[in-house]
Structures are given as structure tokens and as C-alpha cells.
Amino acid sequence: MHTKTDSEVTTTSVATSTSPTRSPPRRPLYYVQSPSHDGEKTVTTSFHSTPVASPHHSSSSTHFSASKKDQQHQHSVNPWKHIDVIEEEGFLEKERNGGYSRRCYFLAFVVGFFVLFSLFSLILWGASRPMKPKIVIKSIKFDHVTVQAGSDSTGVATDMITMNSTLKFTYRNTGTFFGVHVSATPLELSYSDIVIASGNMKEFHQSRRSHRLVSVAVMGSKVPLYGSGASLSSTTGMPTLPVPLNLNFVMRSRANVLGNLVKHKYYKRIQCSITLDPKKLGALVSLKNSCTYD
Structure with a gap:
């Protein structure tokens, strides 16, 4: 194998560069x-x-x-x-x-x-809760009492009584920051388990820490007495002897502590023993020590 010398390489490069057929550079x-x-x-x-x-x-x-x-x-x-x-x-x-x-x-x-x-x-x-209303029955006055013969709605003959009376009591609201709405069941006067007169109390609102005197008319017109009227009848149409009567009703109080959201209801049943004295018609009869409150 033949190896080119430096002189040969130089000669070859010069020959190539001087060749007339070389393409121009791009x-x-x-x-x-x-x-x-x-x-x-x-x-x-x-x-x-x-x-x-x-x-x-x-x-x-x-x-x-x-x-x-x-x-x-x-x-x-x-x-x-x-x-x-x-x-x-x-x-x-x-x-x-x-x-x-x-x-x-x-x-x-x-x-x-x-x-x-x-x-x-x-x-x-x-x-x-402990601020319950206080109720005190003061007195009752009998304005008119009459017992006379008559007949009931079926035509049965019997003695009949007519009565007009007025009951007074005080109502006190002990609440310090709420009022109460007060109502009551019918006030009934009975003789020998026969209701001879009744009355309706008008509802009212009692403001906080206040009281009022309430008057209710208790009346009865030609109420049949049947056999119980024998001891009450007289020639004058007026009872001659004292007549024992009973008064019964329930007092209802509703306290709106916080509008309609928080309510309290108080119920008090009141019973009074009353004596009708024909000699004291038109006079006030004190009931301070004659009533019970349950």
C-alpha cells in the first residue's frame, strides 16, 4: 500500500484549486x-x-x-x-x-x-311561673228573689224561682313584665244541686302589676225547682227562711310572656258557700271568708 507524502498532498490540493472545472461557491x-x-x-x-x-x-x-x-x-x-x-x-x-x-x-x-x-x-x-294571678271574692248582692207556682217546658207543675244578683271580686296580675288575658266559665248559683242562676263574665286583658274590681250579674228566670221548692214557697212569693246556696266557677288566665311563643296558663277553681237571707235583700253580703281557691 502506497502512502502519500506531504508534498504529494499539497500538490494535489493546488491542482484541485486551480482546476478550471470547479463550480462557483454558493x-x-x-x-x-x-x-x-x-x-x-x-x-x-x-x-x-x-x-x-x-x-x-x-x-x-x-x-x-x-x-x-x-x-x-x-x-x-x-x-x-x-x-x-x-x-x-x-x-x-x-x-x-x-x-x-x-x-x-x-x-x-x-x-x-x-x-x-x-x-x-x-x-x-x-x-x-310563680307570678300567678290573685283573685279575691268580695261580696254578692241579691236584688230580687221570687218563688211562685208554674210549670216547666213539658207542662209539669212545679215551683219556679226567679233571681237577680251581682257578684263582685278583685283580680290582680302579679306579673312584672307581662299582661294576662282573663276569661271564666259561667258563674253558677245552685240550690240542692239545681242551678237556679248563672252569669257570664266578660273577657278582659289585665296589664302587668295591676288589678281591677270585676262585677258579674248572676241571674235566673223561672227555673223549675220540682220537689226542692217546697221549703222556699210562701204566700208572699218570698222565702221566709235563710237559703243555702253554692257558687262555682273556674277563672282562666293566659299570660303571653314572649308574644305567642311563650305562654303561661293559670286555672283557679272557686267555690263559695253563700247564705241567702230574705231580710238582707238589696244589701251586700261579704264573702271574704266563704270561698276556697283551688
Whole structure:
């Protein structure tokens, strides 16, 4: 194998460079970068080549320029879109978390309000329990009493009594911060288990720490006595002897401690033993020590 010497290599290179058939050198291609109108940088390419450049070379350069432009556009636009998506997701997450917080605060406020309101109502209810109304029966006055013969609705003959009387009592509301609505069952005067007169008390409202004197008309008209009327009849139509009577009714009081939410109801059954003295018609009969209150 023959090895070339340095002189041979030099001679060969000189010969090659001086050869008349060598092709002229191609001009280098370069890129010109110019700003676009929208602030983004795009890359355009300018080719300087010999007039004999092939079409294949030109199309390749054009494709290269387009691909570079797409890449620059993606790098300049896509990052902002990505940031916008992240910011929107973060905003939605914060809004969602804020909605949960507001719901929790509202629920805590509602629960706390009801707990405090219930505690306050319980305190008022407990404080108002011992403040029961006080009722004192004062007197009764018999204005008119008549016993006469007659007949009932079926035509049976019997003695019949007619009576007009007025009962007075005091009602006191001991509550310090609530009023009461007062009503009562019919006030009944009975003789030998026969109701001979009755009266209805008009309902009223009593304000806190106040009292009033109540008057109720108790009347009966031609009430049949049947066999019990023999001891009451007389030629004058008036009883000649004292007549024992019983008074019965129930007083009802309703206290609205906190509107219609907290209420107290007090019931008091009143029974009085009364003696009708024909000699004291038109006079007040004291009942201070003749009544019981249950």
C-alpha cells in the first residue's frame, strides 16, 4: 500500500484549486427578524442564492419559514392562554371556597340565634311561673228573689224561682313584665244541686302589676225547682227562711310572656258557700271568708 507524502498532498490540493472545472461557491442564506404589527415577533426568511436555485430548494425554504412562524406564534400566544385558564380556575376555586365559608357562617349564626332565643325564652318562662294571678271574692248582692207556682217546658207543675244578683271580686296580675288575658266559665248559683242562676263574665286583658274590681250579674228566670221548692214557697212569693246556696266557677288566665311563643296558663277553681237571707235583700253580703281557691 502506497502512502502519500506531504508534498504529494499539497500538490494535489493546488491542482484541485486551480482546476478550471470547479463550480462557483454558493452564497450563504441568512434570516432577517422583523417585528409584526401586533407586538409579537415573527420570523421571516430571505434567501439569497444563485439564479439557478432549484424549485425544490425554494419550497423547502418556504416550508421552513412557515414552520418557524407557527412555532413562534405558539410560543407567544399559548403561554398567555394557559395563564388565563389557571387564573380562571383559581378564581372559581376561591369563589367556591368563599361560598362554603359564607354558608357555614350563616348556619352558625342561625343555630346560635335559636340557642340564645330558646335560652332567653326558658328564663322568662321560669321567672313567670310563680307570678300567678290573685283573685279575691268580695261580696254578692241579691236584688230580687221570687218563688211562685208554674210549670216547666213539658207542662209539669212545679215551683219556679226567679233571681237577680251581682257578684263582685278583685283580680290582680302579679306579673312584672307581662299582661294576662282573663276569661271564666259561667258563674253558677245552685240550690240542692239545681242551678237556679248563672252569669257570664266578660273577657278582659289585665296589664302587668295591676288589678281591677270585676262585677258579674248572676241571674235566673223561672227555673223549675220540682220537689226542692217546697221549703222556699210562701204566700208572699218570698222565702221566709235563710237559703243555702253554692257558687262555682273556674277563672282562666293566659299570660303571653314572649308574644305567642311563650305562654303561661293559670286555672283557679272557686267555690263559695253563700247564705241567702230574705231580710238582707238589696244589701251586700261579704264573702271574704266563704270561698276556697283551688
